[in-house]
Amino acid sequence: MAIPGASILTAAEMREAEQRLFASGVPEFEVMERAGAACAEYIWRIGGHRSTLILCGPGNNGGDGFVIARILKERGVPVRVAATGESGTQSSRRARENWAGPVEDIFTAKPALQLVDALFGTGLTRGLDGKLAARLAELAGKAKHSYAIDMPSGMDSNSGKCLSPVPVFDLCITLGSYKPSHFLQPGASRFHDLVCADIGIDASGGSLHSLAKPRLQAPTADSHKYNRGLTAIVGGYMAGASILAAEAAARAGAGYVKYLGKAAGHVATNAIVQTHAPDRYAVRDILADDRISAVLAGPGLGRDEEAWNRLESALHSGHPLVLDADALVLLADRGEDRLDILMHRPILTPHEGEFARLFPGLKGSKVERARQAAVKAKGVIIYKGPDTVIAAPDGQAWIAPLASPWLSTAGTGDVLAGLCAAQLAVTRDPVAAARNAVWLQAEAARRAGAAFVADDLIAHVPAALAACL
Incomplete structure (x- = not known):
């Protein structure tokens, strides 16, 4: 090993x-x-x-x-x-x-x-x-x-x-x-x-390393829900995906998770604050809260013009960002200057298809392409797959050990995005958040065993996190 x-x-x-x-x-x-x-x-x-x-x-x-x-x-x-x-x-x-x-x-x-x-x-x-x-x-x-x-x-x-x-x-x-x-x-x-x-x-x-188990800090005596990290999840038409992300974030160290829903959905965790945000203006107003530490957009967002408007409100919120799934596709469809609007070293979490769409024409190994993409996006790339690569704009990169093949099921990417958002809210460091999230998901999958679905994975996140304290 x-x-x-x-x-x-x-x-x-x-x-x-x-x-x-x-x-x-x-x-x-x-x-x-x-x-x-x-x-x-x-x-x-x-x-x-x-x-x-x-x-x-x-x-x-x-x-x-x-x-x-x-x-x-x-x-x-x-x-x-x-x-x-x-x-x-x-x-x-x-x-x-x-x-x-x-x-x-x-x-x-x-x-x-x-x-x-x-x-x-x-x-x-x-x-x-x-x-x-x-x-x-x-x-x-x-x-x-x-x-x-x-x-x-x-x-x-x-x-x-x-x-x-x-x-x-x-x-x-x-x-x-x-x-x-x-x-x-x-x-x-x-x-x-x-x-x-x-x-x-x-x-x-x-500048390339194997991904190591993170060392995480437990809350201190003066911790409260805001200084532990307020995470906002911008939902869209497919409520299930964004709710999966919110549920994962709630168990990955964030002190407060707010779900900005457009469509009706059932959030199983009562501690997650559900806020109805029917349009871009509602999203913009809710994200104006300067106590927010991280925003996730993409899971279940949709791909039409209204979805773009909701994403744009998140992009211009001024908060640290995690972008996944539909957010990546929407960005890819915006033309040559699509990456110029990204700020605050965002975390982008593409799988192979999303990566090729967002960063066409890149050459070299998966590590080399991830590094090039990180420079283009001025952010942190989690290039997902059985050989997940994490790359930062300064050229530092990590390859995650082979994780459970049972992760190849719908919704696990949404869970990873939620873990990223929570860890970004906690650490305020995109590189650390990306590395922590990838390790936590792999450990949760190991604990979940065989034939799990994404919902099952979330239940094992607290134990995975506890193993890092």
Whole structure:
């Protein structure tokens, strides 16, 4: 399992970190020895004396494989090595020379109980050829335990893309630092467990991290409903969506939640103040309250001109904003200057379709696109999905660990928006609010178990929050 809050390095950043280590006086081959020894230790602890086949590529990843083979053999493991050809780097050739056993052809090698993929690691730019990819899948499929060194071969280390078919491994042992593809889909689904082997790399100071559990503060003796945060939810035609958001906000730390409803709806929590706001003028007048700490607009808002008028009242309220769902679609339809009216570093929470509509033409990995969008919006982006990315305008970004797949049900986005609004009202910090909300939703989903609906999720928010105090 990945260490929460750990740095995540791109291929280029990893090369720079390695060069700094080499420049400090540590030889490249010494780093290879460290990597091989660390990987061998994991494999030994898990697999013991099970027969092991190690697949070695031509580069330094293959060199790591030869070191692993030598160390496992010294411990009495029946280990064999199969390679794609000759080793192509100085360090990998040295590691191969230190291996006392034979080197088999990868296409004729017999399977073993354990398979170690040390073919290609960080920096791969093209996929394996069809024959090699098929052979890797065959050998992995016949093994009882499988390990990928640094990352499964065939994966782009920055984007999460599978450049060629990639089998699913039991354990991925990354070297020195986590890489974006350990968290981005579909790459993150190509292994069951992930560990990071310490090889002396200094990965600190990066701008991308895995999302960590937040540290939240309980109310103090002088707290009251206003200084704890008054959250306003601007509802629209679909009352259910905005009420879900209001219910979530009421349980996520806000001291006071006000629901500005247009359509009739049943708010189950009597503590949520329901205010009838039939038009834009009513919304404007209610939001003139300077005690409001955060405003959420979007869930259930609608997409017609009247919905835009209600949204516009929220946009011009002067309060910190969370924009979700219909608000994002309405903004996307307003033309090239649609983002110019956003103020106060808003939090935007698009899923894939909303993101593409609001930020068309952006290139790069999901992290890179989220960062570009944050700059364009001058706000915080929660780019939702199984690999949710949070990005701030200054380039800082976080990838959330894989959350419950049961979150793929209607209304969970509305719950997340409500959590964001409450945390924004409490913290007054859009970056902290976004990070806190994503973690709280994932933890609530974990506690909810299987087959929940969004309404069920809300009941687990207080326990998720309590775990962070």
